[in-house]
Amino acid sequence: MKNELNYEFKLLSSDDIVTMRELLNLFGDVFNEVDTYCNHQPDTAYLRRLLDKAHFMAIVALNSNKVIGGLAAYELQKFEQARSEIYIYDLAVDEAERRQGVATGLIQTLKKIAAERGAYVVFVQADQGDEPAIALYNKLGIQEEVLHFDIAIKTG
Numbered sequence: 001m002k003n004e005l006n007y008e009f010k011l012l013s014s015d016d017i018v019t020m021r022e023l024l025n026l027f028g029d030v031f032n033e034v035d036t037y038c039n040h041q042p043d044t045a046y047l048r049r050l051l052d053k054a055h056f057m058a059i060v061a062l063n064s065n066k067v068i069g070g071l072a073a074y075e076l077q078k079f080e081q082a083r084s085e086i087y088i089y090d091l092a093v094d095e096a097e098r099r100q101g102v103a104t105g106l107i108q109t110l111k112k113i114a115a116e117r118g119a120y121v122v123f124v125q126a127d128q129g130d131e132p133a134i135a136l137y138n139k140l141g142i143q144e145e146v147l148h149f150d151i152a153i154k155t156g
Contacts, residue, residue, distance in 0.1 A: 007068070007102060009109040012058040014051040017044050022067040023060055030092035057086075059109050061093070061102045069093035069102040073110055075117060086114045088124035 012020055021041060028037030042050070050056050054075065061069035071091040075084050088110065093102045107122070114122050123141075 006063070007100075007105060008062040009105050010060050010062060011109070011113060012051055012060060014048040016051065016058075017047050019060055019067060020047050020051060020058055023058060023070040023072075026067055026070060026094060027072075027090055027092050030094065031090075057110065057113060059106055059113075061097075061106055063097065068097040069106055071106045071110065073122075075114075075119065084117065084119045086110060086117075086119050086122040088122065091124070 010016075010019075012023075024037045024041055028034040031037065041047075051058065055077075057071075057073045057075070059071050059073070060067050069092065072089045074087050074089060076087055077084050088107070091103060091106060093106075111122055
């Protein structure tokens with residue numbers, strides 16, 4: 001799907017390993033976490049299995065076949081009702097392409113997929129102080145105040 005700025009938005013499949021690696025590299029650059037996203041990438045078989053899973057979605061924004069933005073999201077099957085919700089885990093846009101509608105286009109693409117799957121909501125977290133992300137999400141949704149806790153797997 002293309003928008004008026006001629007960006008293409010694409011849900012990746014297991015055939016898009018090279019593009020998935022480009023997305024990982026973009027995340028590493030934008031988040032300044034090269035070690036996390038770039039230096040220890042999974043092997044091709046792992047990425048292929050991940051992209052084949054129905055609950056995982058990677059959507060990229062392409063400009064002349066170059067990844068200039070993307071998001072990773074998970075569909076969470078609920079237990080209290082027969083429905084699901086979509087969680088945006090990561091979303092990034094190349095600095096040179098910001099404020100051009102790329103992030104909004106990525107989220108609109110995800111919303112269309114969510115609707116096709118019968119999900120009832122898309123949700124995302126933003127770090128305090130990340131004003132551009134907070135402004136974007138406030139434009140698209142309703143802000144809730146929550147606390148986030150990381151619980152370590154290993155103790156002592």
